Amino acid sequence: MARKRKLARGVAVVGGGLTKLGLFKDRNCKDFFAEAYTEMIGSVDKGIDPKDIDAVYVGNFTNDFFVKQSHWAPIIADLLGQVPKPVTRTEGACASSALAFREGVLAIASGMYDIVLVGGFEQMSKCSTEEVAEGLAMAASPYEVAAGFTFPGVFGTMATAYFAKYGATREALFNVTIKSHNNAPLNPKAQFPMTVRDFMNARIERVKKKGEPVPAWKDEKAYLADPAANPPVAWPMHLFDCCPISDGAACMLLVAEDMARKFTDVPIHVAGLGQGSGYSLHAKKDLTSFEATRAAGNEAYEMSGLTPKDIQFSEVHDCFSIAELVTMEDLGFVKPGEAHRAVADGMTRLDGPKPINTSGGLKSKGHPVGATGVAQLYEVWTQLRGKAGNRQVPNPNLRVGGAHNLGGTGGTCTFTILERR
Amino acid sequence: MEKKPLNDASYEQYLTERRIMGSRCKKCSALALPPRPICVACHGSDLEWVEFKGKAKLAAFTSIVVAPPSMAREGFGRNNPYVVGVVELEEGVKAVARITGVDAKKPDQIKVGMPLHADFVSKGDGAAKQTSLAFKS
Numbered sequence: 001m002a003r004k005r006k007l008a009r010g011v012a013v014v015g016g017g018l019t020k021l022g023l024f025k026d027r028n029c030k031d032f033f034a035e036a037y038t039e040m041i042g043s044v045d046k047g048i049d050p051k052d053i054d055a056v057y058v059g060n061f062t063n064d065f066f067v068k069q070s071h072w073a074p075i076i077a078d079l080l081g082q083v084p085k086p087v088t089r090t091e092g093a094c095a096s097s098a099l100a101f102r103e104g105v106l107a108i109a110s111g112m113y114d115i116v117l118v119g120g121f122e123q124m125s126k127c128s129t130e131e132v133a134e135g136l137a138m139a140a141s142p143y144e145v146a147a148g149f150t151f152p153g154v155f156g157t158m159a160t161a162y163f164a165k166y167g168a169t170r171e172a173l174f175n176v177t178i179k180s181h182n183n184a185p186l187n188p189k190a191q192f193p194m195t196v197r198d199f200m201n202a203r204i205e206r207v208k209k210k211g212e213p214v215p216a217w218k219d220e221k222a223y224l225a226d227p228a229a230n231p232p233v234a235w236p237m238h239l240f241d242c243c244p245i246s247d248g249a250a251c252m253l254l255v256a257e258d259m260a261r262k263f264t265d266v267p268i269h270v271a272g273l274g275q276g277s278g279y280s281l282h283a284k285k286d287l288t289s290f291e292a293t294r295a296a297g298n299e300a301y302e303m304s305g306l307t308p309k310d311i312q313f314s315e316v317h318d319c320f321s322i323a324e325l326v327t328m329e330d331l332g333f334v335k336p337g338e339a340h341r342a343v344a345d346g347m348t349r350l351d352g353p354k355p356i357n358t359s360g361g362l363k364s365k366g367h368p369v370g371a372t373g374v375a376q377l378y379e380v381w382t383q384l385r386g387k388a389g390n391r392q393v394p395n396p397n398l399r400v401g402g403a404h405n406l407g408g409t410g411g412t413c414t415f416t417i418l419e420r421r
Numbered sequence: 422m423e424k425k426p427l428n429d430a431s432y433e434q435y436l437t438e439r440r441i442m443g444s445r446c447k448k449c450s451a452l453a454l455p456p457r458p459i460c461v462a463c464h465g466s467d468l469e470w471v472e473f474k475g476k477a478k479l480a481a482f483t484s485i486v487v488a489p490p491s492m493a494r495e496g497f498g499r500n501n502p503y504v505v506g507v508v509e510l511e512e513g514v515k516a517v518a519r520i521t522g523v524d525a526k527k528p529d530q531i532k533v534g535m536p537l538h539a540d541f542v543s544k545g546d547g548a549a550k551q552t553s554l555a556f557k558s
Contacts, residue, residue: 134490142429143455146553147517148485148492148505156483157507164481164533232502235484235528281507282454282515283461287481 007109010257012267021366032249045264054113059097059120060370093139095407098373119251122370139408141280152234155320161287172340184360186391191366246366250374272417274300292413293330308332315376317406373405475539482506484528522558
């Protein structure tokens with residue numbers, strides 16, 4: 001029954017685009033997608049005639065709820081002048097557009113199409129924070145919602161299990177947040193291009209202006225430990241453990257490998273493609289692991305013939321700080337229970353041996369849920385082409401990067417390995 | 422033996438009778454709570470009802486400060502957080518539930534592993550009565 005997973009023909013990425021992420025109430029998803037698409041078209045080194053695109057796959061989580069409009073595929077087809085070609089929407093909560101990427105790869109690999117546009121988008125800014133929380137919670141397990149869990153609550157629960165099992169403390173979460181925010185000012189697309197120290201200094205300035213006593217924070221960790229600066233959301237998740245609400249869109253152009261050089265001399269190949277599903281909290285065997293991530297990782301490693309050691313850098317789905325630690329372990333970057341020490345030791349810094357979330361991660365780059373999967377792959381593609389500017393991973397032999405996308409509370413996860421050959 | 426269908430509606434009905442009812446696979450003996458129509462361990466579909474005693478240990482938890490609309494309507498929120506968690510029942514299955522009898526404002530003092538027992542929290546009357554499972558310290 002079991003056989004080695006492989007594509008019937010190879011697929012390469014030859015273009016990409018990503019909007020600046022943030023809150024843009026006066027714009028809409030068509031504006032966002034058009035912006036990402038325009039950058040993508042301009043990024044194809046030897047050019048692409050949009051008439052040659054065979055099909056489009058777009059991920060969107062819940063604009064149905066956020067802006068009361070569903071059936072987005074023909075809206076995007078109309079926007080791009082791709083009517084009457086096949087355009088399909090994919091939904092996997094916060095992993096929606098990684099599924100679009102995957103469907104695009106499979107459509108080319110099957111031989112059906114040669115050139116496929118994939119992308120994702122979301123507009124969250126038109127709702128109040130409470131409404132956004134309610135919309136997102138629609139993707140949690142019904143048992144969790146009935147018991148009163150929120151998204152941060154589910155991840156907070158996993159964090160207490162992680163703390164109890166491995167002896168970690170909130171300091172492990174601080175290290176993740178500080179590391180991610182250190183990368184964000186280097187990313188012109190980031191929603192919060194600020195380090196945690198920048199946040200701390202801005203707050204000190206505000207307090208001084210008001211003539212109030214200045215808190216005596218000795219460093220960023222003291223700032224994050226102060227509930228006045230970093231209030232609780234769902235123990236032990238605090239404000240700085242949680243990704244923001246964001247708008248944005250991302251897209252990429254996929255082509256059959258044998259024609260990739262017609263578009264660029266630096267195609268980035270899809271080396272591994274993995275997807276898994278997961279149980280809700282009460283049915284999990286291990287509360288400190290996402291079985292969906294493990295399954296996705298195994299599938300991608302098996303297809304690529306690569307091992308966790310070969311992944312030189314990766315975007316991982318840090319919707320909440322604890323998710324970054326758990327994911328590093330589930331993908332085999334470190335052994336179970338060792339991620340908190342690895343982050344403390346600097347392994348995942350931009351200049352460390354395995355940089356994680358060079359983009360700033362969802363925490364500081366932003367998380368327009370339906371766009372995130374492709375936005376992560378855009379970062380990996382950009383890094384592998386050596387075009388990441390000030391946040392370029394300082395490794396002259398950068399060849400292999402990964403992107404891990406997680407939907408809901410871990411119900412759908414993907415891991416995709418891109419390679420420069 | 423019990424004849425009700427093995428589903429969420431029956432499970433909730435049993436809760437109103439203050440009973441924690443799940444399923445056991447007749448083929449491989451795997452337990453499930455809430456009950457399942459299909460065994461996820463062996464894919465068997467011959468399952469029976471089984472009652473759980475309600476003795477448990479706290480496996481993981483959170484204290485929620487930013488409450489969803491349903492909990493905010495009950496008065497929970499920034500000044501009145503509440504605790505939910507995963508409990509591991511003596512029989513070996515887990516459940517997600519409200520955790521009561523602990524101080525939600527001092528989550529750093531709540532200990533994973535602490536013993537708990539089932540508590541039933543009811544809202545409404547008559548046909549509108551809804552009972553949810555909680556665990557009490």
